[in-house]
Amino acid sequence: MPFASLFFFSCAEINNEHVAEKPNIIIIYADDLGYGDLGSYGAIGVNTPALDSLAQHGIKFTDAHCTAATCTPSRYSLLTGSYAFRNNAEVLPGNSPLLIDPDKGTLPAMLKEAGYKTAVVGKWHLGLGNRELDWNEAIKPGPLEVGFDYSFIIPATGDRVPCVFVENYHVVSLSKDDPIQVSYDGPIGDGPTGTSNPELLKQQADPQHSETIINGVSRIGYMTGGHSAWWKDEDFADILTEKAESFIAGNKDNPFFLFFSFHDIHVPRIPHERFVGQSKMGPRGDAIVQMDWCVKQIMKSLDTFKLSSNTLVIFTSDNGPVLDDGYADRSVELLGQHQPGGPFRGGKYSAFEAGTRVPTIVHWPEKVKAKVSDALLSQVDLYASIASIVDGKIGAEDAPDSFDFSKAWLGKSDTGRSTMLEESVATLALRDGQWKYIREVPNVENYPVWVKDIKAIEHGVSTEAQLYNLTNDPHEQHNLAEKYPERAKEMRATIQEIEKRATRPGWANE
Numbered sequence: 265m266p267f268a269s270l271f272f273f274s275c276a277e278i279n280n281e282h283v284a285e286k287p288n289i290i291i292i293y294a295d296d297l298g299y300g301d302l303g304s305y306g307a308i309g310v311n312t313p314a315l316d317s318l319a320q321h322g323i324k325f326t327d328a329h330c331t332a333a334t335c336t337p338s339r340y341s342l343l344t345g346s347y348a349f350r351n352n353a354e355v356l357p358g359n360s361p362l363l364i365d366p367d368k369g370t371l372p373a374m375l376k377e378a379g380y381k382t383a384v385v386g387k388w389h390l391g392l393g394n395r396e397l398d399w400n401e402a403i404k405p406g407p408l409e410v411g412f413d414y415s416f417i418i419p420a421t422g423d424r425v426p427c428v429f430v431e432n433y434h435v436v437s438l439s440k441d442d443p444i445q446v447s448y449d450g451p452i453g454d455g456p457t458g459t460s461n462p463e464l465l466k467q468q469a470d471p472q473h474s475e476t477i478i479n480g481v482s483r484i485g486y487m488t489g490g491h492s493a494w495w496k497d498e499d500f501a502d503i504l505t506e507k508a509e510s511f512i513a514g515n516k517d518n519p520f521f522l523f524f525s526f527h528d529i530h531v532p533r534i535p536h537e538r539f540v541g542q543s544k545m546g547p548r549g550d551a552i553v554q555m556d557w558c559v560k561q562i563m564k565s566l567d568t569f570k571l572s573s574n575t576l577v578i579f580t581s582d583n584g585p586v587l588d589d590g591y592a593d594r595s596v597e598l599l600g601q602h603q604p605g606g607p608f609r610g611g612k613y614s615a616f617e618a619g620t621r622v623p624t625i626v627h628w629p630e631k632v633k634a635k636v637s638d639a640l641l642s643q644v645d646l647y648a649s650i651a652s653i654v655d656g657k658i659g660a661e662d663a664p665d666s667f668d669f670s671k672a673w674l675g676k677s678d679t680g681r682s683t684m685l686e687e688s689v690a691t692l693a694l695r696d697g698q699w700k701y702i703r704e705v706p707n708v709e710n711y712p713v714w715v716k717d718i719k720a721i722e723h724g725v726s727t728e729a730q731l732y733n734l735t736n737d738p739h740e741q742h743n744l745a746e747k748y749p750e751r752a753k754e755m756r757a758t759i760q761e762i763e764k765r766a767t768r769p770g771w772a773n774e
């Protein structure tokens with residue numbers, strides 16, 4: 265071999281070694297984004313060029329799911345590899361204690377042990393502190409106790425108090441002279457509420473969202489004090505993106521894991537003025553445009569530091585779409601032909617398919633070839649799959665429901681799960697290939713009140729068991745439970761087995 269080629273050969277080898285370094289990992293988690301809400305998934309009335317480019321150059325999944333049709337349960341499963349029902353995880357009030365057990369393994373803790381710097385930026389909604397949390401003192405346990413090195417969070421949701429950011433252990437910009445207090449038991453202080461002063465509101469709200477007014481928006485729950493720390497909804501995207509970018513910049517020389525958990529497109533939808541009117545669908549569409557901008561900024565940051573090729577970016581959502589979720593933002597009136605759930609029935613909260621089937625894109629230029637994958641996948645498996653990718657360790661007691669489907673997540677295989685659990689607010693459902701079974705709920709009176717109140721979404725719960733064949737009937741119209749009683753019985757039994765199972769039986773497909 266001539267000397268020159270030898271030289272280039274060894275450079276290539278060095279390069280390959282460089283590539284073999286652990287990838288950076290970014291999970292971008294949109295809130296309430298439906299299967300049909302991106303251009304690449306058929307959106308009408310809104311453009312999402314940054315995400316469409318990721319989908320075009322990465323893997324666009326057509327049958328990937330969050331574990332549950334609401335936020336807290338899905339986030340819980342993503343970070344713990346455990347189904348939410350095992351810990352009775354439901355949508356949490358803004359003053360709930362930390363839901364994740366700091367003594368158990370988590371996705372970020374596993375990555376930290378594998379040599380990663382870890383951060384969460386954005387919506388948390390997994391509880392903070394203990395029962396009697398004082399927001400003026402150190403707020404713990406929280407993200408830092410469950411594996412994150414850095415956190416900058418919206419504690420619960422945009423529509424719940426407290427309406428302040430928490431960075432690591434402290435409320436950002438809080439003044440000692442004006443302590444903050446939070447209550448979900450009843451009014452505190454003498455500040456205006458949506459009910460007492462609707463004339464102060466930027467967006468009218470339903471009675472459940474008509475408590476303390478912060479930044480001209482009434483919220484769920486009461487808070488008083490802490491004025492210097494109050495957030496402005498219009499600045500969410502800029503502030504969170506800036507925090508995510510500085511985390512990337514500060515960790516450009518070492519492997520990092522960033523859980524970038526968007527506020528968008530959850531209610532209240534109050535995008536920055538530069539995004540107002542950028543879609544044809546009013547605030548909900550404009551929030552999608554804003555969200556796409558955040559993704560563009562993150563990808564730009566990666567480019568700036570030449571990190572794009574060895575960064576695994578996973579973009580997805582925590583539950584299906586909702587239009588009217590309590591605020592008069594005209595999302596129903598301005599919808600036009602757009603189908604937030606794509607071809608699927610239901611949406612946020614629902615046991616029907618649109619509850620958990622969400623846009624899911626994997627982008628990793630170094631390792632992943634562009635394709636569309638129909639593999640059946642669940643976010644509960646990201647823990648074990650990412651562990652497999654980075655050679656991370658999972659304790660015997662940890663991540664009981666998480667399995668290694670890294671080959672499918674990285675597009676090397678089109679075979680995902682054979683069966684997959686779907687959680688929703690009032691029941692459990694199971695996919696077995698193209699079959700979908702929704703377990704009956706014995707007594708309609710036992711549904712949580714707010715399930716019955718859900719506006720315009722078919723929650724999918726019934727006193728009858730439901731069985732659908734999604735190949736012929738993607739919109740879950742024809743219940744085949746009576747026609748195929750054996751199949752229905754088997755799928756019911758599989759749900760029961762999963763419920764009874766205590767620890768991860770192995771690394772095989774379940």
Ligand code: NG6
Pocket residue numbers: 295296334335336355389421423472484530531583589590714
């Ligand atoms: C519901 C809220 C809804 C939203 C949801 C949580 C009412 C009537 N509705 O309870 O506005 O905040 O909780 O959304 O209170 S999630 O995306 O965080 O799951």
Ligand code: CA
Pocket residue numbers: 295296334335530582583
């Ligand atoms: Ca959500």
